[in-house]
Amino acid sequence: MKAIVTGGAGFIGSHIAERLLEEGYSVSIIDNLSTGDKNNIKDIKNKVKFIKGNSSEINKLGKADIVFHAGIYSSTPIYRKDNTLVGKAISEFIAILNYCVKNKCKLVFASSSSIYNGYPPPHNEDVIPKVKDFYTEARYPMERLADLFQQMYGLEYCGLRYFSVYGEREESKKTFANMVSQIIWKGLLDKEVMIYGDGEQRRDLVNVSDVVSANLIASKSKENGIFNVGTGVSYSFNEIIKKVGYAMGKSIKTKNIDNPLKNYVDIVQADTQKSREKLGFSARISADEGIRTALEYYKKLKKVPDIF
Numbered sequence: 001m002k003a004i005v006t007g008g009a010g011f012i013g014s015h016i017a018e019r020l021l022e023e024g025y026s027v028s029i030i031d032n033l034s035t036g037d038k039n040n041i042k043d044i045k046n047k048v049k050f051i052k053g054n055s056s057e058i059n060k061l062g063k064a065d066i067v068f069h070a071g072i073y074s075s076t077p078i079y080r081k082d083n084t085l086v087g088k089a090i091s092e093f094i095a096i097l098n099y100c101v102k103n104k105c106k107l108v109f110a111s112s113s114s115i116y117n118g119y120p121p122p123h124n125e126d127v128i129p130k131v132k133d134f135y136t137e138a139r140y141p142m143e144r145l146a147d148l149f150q151q152m153y154g155l156e157y158c159g160l161r162y163f164s165v166y167g168e169r170e171e172s173k174k175t176f177a178n179m180v181s182q183i184i185w186k187g188l189l190d191k192e193v194m195i196y197g198d199g200e201q202r203r204d205l206v207n208v209s210d211v212v213s214a215n216l217i218a219s220k221s222k223e224n225g226i227f228n229v230g231t232g233v234s235y236s237f238n239e240i241i242k243k244v245g246y247a248m249g250k251s252i253k254t255k256n257i258d259n260p261l262k263n264y265v266d267i268v269q270a271d272t273q274k275s276r277e278k279l280g281f282s283a284r285i286s287a288d289e290g291i292r293t294a295l296e297y298y299k300k301l302k303k304v305p306d307i308f
């Protein structure tokens with residue numbers, strides 16, 4: 001089986017590529033290295049085909065059996081800085097959809113729990129998104145288009161709404177990295193973590209290893225549609241800081257500042273019923289275990305990002 005991973009030099013994509021190799025797939029990666037880094041795939045560089053390019057150039061990789069699409073600009077501030085990226089993300093996605101129809105391959109793509117902004121938890125796949133950000137405006141049409149291609153051309157697809165993904169190998173994302181990584185980095189550097197507001201905003205932390213499992217399960221499923229990839233439990237930033245501090249055996253320094261961001265996401269917490277019952281996916285790694293593993297990884301780096 002040949003798999004393509006767009007964004008395969010990024011945080012989640014590189015973990016997907018690694019697992020696919022372990023499962024015996026032949027793997028090709030296309031990544032424009034905007035937030036990714038070839039360092040993320042240094043251990044597998046001789047086993048994968050890599051092309052530097054935009055996801056829309058997927059045809060350059062030849063025919064595949066399955067596409068994992070993670071190669072889209074991955075963070076809210078990126079779209080706020082350049083909102084024309086919304087159109088780019090959608091048109092690149094249409095190129096991926098056309099590729100999958102032409103080559104009769106299944107598509108598993110990254111969507112986001114930010115789509116739930118403005119709704120109280122637990123967040124269920126059936127709600128109609130309110131669209132509170134440019135980032136979300138890029139994601140929701142992707143989901144609708146995948147459904148349209150399913151109706152028109154029989155595309156097989158799963159769109160996965162990732163919750164707050166954390167884990168090893170997130171250093172190339174720098175300021176766009178998950179709060180867990182940022183807190184660990186600050187702790188290792190013995191610097192203050194900056195918190196927007198009172199720290200009571202909550203995130204459903206899902207470990208990258210569970211996210212990879214969700215991708216693999218979705219790729220083999222007969223189901224089409226949109227599925228949450230979260231744990232169903234959320235923690236406040238204050239709680240996450242305590243957990244990281246406990247794992248490090250020290251108290252993490254913090255500084256609370258006024259939240260400068262409009263339409264900020266206050267809480268995300270997955271309703272896990274649909275993905276559990278239809279896909280057979282359940283996250284397995286607890287926040288405490290995942291934080292310990294991530295900490296061990298970051299402790300071994302020569303240098304962690306010194307952001308802000």
Ligand SMILES: NC(=O)c1ccc[n+]([C@@H]2O[C@H](COP(=O)([O-])OP(=O)(O)OC[C@H]3O[C@@H](n4cnc5c(N)ncnc54)[C@H](O)[C@@H]3O)[C@@H](O)[C@H]2O)c1
Pocket residue numbers: 006007008009010011012013030031032033034035036037053054055056069070071072073074075092110111112113161162163164165166173178
């Ligand atoms: N990390 C999370 O918590 C989270 C949550 C929800 C959704 N997601 C989504 O999952 C996907 C992967 O995110 P990540 O956390 O690994 O971030 P990431 O920034 O590490 O990964 C994105 C990768 O895609 C590449 N890329 C970006 N735009 C591209 C384009 N137009 N063409 C080709 N390559 C491109 C980047 O260089 C990077 O390697 C993204 O689509 C992101 O929006 C992530």
